[in-house]
Amino acid sequence: MSDEIIDRSRPGEIEKRAVKAITEADTVDALEEERIRYLGRKGEITELLRSVGRMPVEERPALGNIINNVKRRIEELLETRLEQLASEVQEEVPFPGDPTLPGRSGWQGGPHILHKVLRDVKRIFFGMGYSLAEGPDVELDYYNFEALNFPPDHPSRDLQDTFYINRDILLRTQTSPVQVRYMEKHEPPLRIISPGRVYRNESPDPSHASEFYQMEGLYVDTDVSLGDLRNDVTFFIRSFFGMDAKVRFRPHFFPFPEPSAEVDMSCFGCKGSGCQICGKAGWIEIMGAGMVHPHVFRYAGYDPDAYTGFAFGMGIERIAMLKYGIDDIRRFLANDLRFLRQFWTESWAGVVE
Numbered sequence: 001m002s003d004e005i006i007d008r009s010r011p012g013e014i015e016k017r018a019v020k021a022i023t024e025a026d027t028v029d030a031l032e033e034e035r036i037r038y039l040g041r042k043g044e045i046t047e048l049l050r051s052v053g054r055m056p057v058e059e060r061p062a063l064g065n066i067i068n069n070v071k072r073r074i075e076e077l078l079e080t081r082l083e084q085l086a087s088e089v090q091e092e093v094p095f096p097g098d099p100t101l102p103g104r105s106g107w108q109g110g111p112h113i114l115h116k117v118l119r120d121v122k123r124i125f126f127g128m129g130y131s132l133a134e135g136p137d138v139e140l141d142y143y144n145f146e147a148l149n150f151p152p153d154h155p156s157r158d159l160q161d162t163f164y165i166n167r168d169i170l171l172r173t174q175t176s177p178v179q180v181r182y183m184e185k186h187e188p189p190l191r192i193i194s195p196g197r198v199y200r201n202e203s204p205d206p207s208h209a210s211e212f213y214q215m216e217g218l219y220v221d222t223d224v225s226l227g228d229l230r231n232d233v234t235f236f237i238r239s240f241f242g243m244d245a246k247v248r249f250r251p252h253f254f255p256f257p258e259p260s261a262e263v264d265m266s267c268f269g270c271k272g273s274g275c276q277i278c279g280k281a282g283w284i285e286i287m288g289a290g291m292v293h294p295h296v297f298r299y300a301g302y303d304p305d306a307y308t309g310f311a312f313g314m315g316i317e318r319i320a321m322l323k324y325g326i327d328d329i330r331r332f333l334a335n336d337l338r339f340l341r342q343f344w345t346e347s348w349a350g351v352v353e
């Protein structure tokens with residue numbers, strides 16, 4: 001009975017069918033079906049191996065050998081075919097989109113308009129030999145007022161609504177305290193600009209903000225004159241607004257320069273004939289300026305008989321608004337991209353401090 005259990009041509013026949021089926025299997029699932037058909041727990045090869053035990057003892061080793069060789073070849077074939085199918089699957093993933101479309105560039109911001117204006121202003125003054133000086137936003141009353149010739153209870157203090165932290169400490173209302181701090185530590189000659197943020201307890205409206213940028217300039221040496229002040233201020237205004245600007249000084253009172261003046265430039269909108277920008281005046285107020293008061297020199301420890309100097313100060317938002325036709329100071333801090341984007345004419349890569 002044992003003779004009929006295995007037809008000796010059976011392993012070869014199974015192998016032939018398996019090779020064909022595995023080669024033709026065109027999906028991973030189909031291949032798995034073939035694996036189960038031949039090598040699974042009830043697969044044809046498995047069954048065949050199991051029946052070897054029922055063969056005559058002397059035939060078992062040779063027959064087992066043949067079947068095991070067939071099994072190994074089927075296993076190898078399955079593995080090779082699986083790799084082929086896996087790589088084909090990867091190649092067939094469709095490109096997610098139209099490869100002929102132009103690429104999308106990444107989102108890119110640009111310098112804030114105030115940053116640009118401040119940088120342009122600094123460049124002009126650096127070119128004239130000024131250097132940069134900075135001081136704290138949270139300032140002592142002494143530097144913000146007293147050392148600048150605003151004695152306690154002096155009515156001039158009321159001109160600047162101040163955020164007090166306590167009796168002696170406040171948020172600076174002007175960048176002028178930097179002058180005093182700088183003079184305390186340096187001997188003349190000195191020529192500095194001190195841009196920075198200042199704070200006023202104001203109700204915001206189109207021309208007032210509770211925080212904004214100011215820039216002070218200070219020049220101290222042995223023979224500094226009003227003429228020098230006029231030269232530097234005029235050079236700045238023409239460099240920033242245009243070479244045809246006319247400049248005039250109008251007497252005005254500020255506590256710490258003496259004499260002091262407001263500086264106007266001829267309106268660039270109408271060249272002096274009167275328009276909306278200048279309120280029909282033909283002139284636009286640009287900054288306050290004057291000669292440094294002897295009291296201020298004394299506070300800083302300079303001999304007012306040995307040195308003279310001038311100082312000027314302007315609002316950075318104000319000159320930005322004038323130059324770029326911006327109608328409301330609140331726009332600078334509103335973070336409205338529709339506003340900010342208009343000034344992104346250069347990338348950050350072009351920004352040099």
Ligand SMILES: [Zn+2]
Pocket residue numbers: 267268269270271272273274275276277278279280281282283
């Ligand atoms: Zn005008």
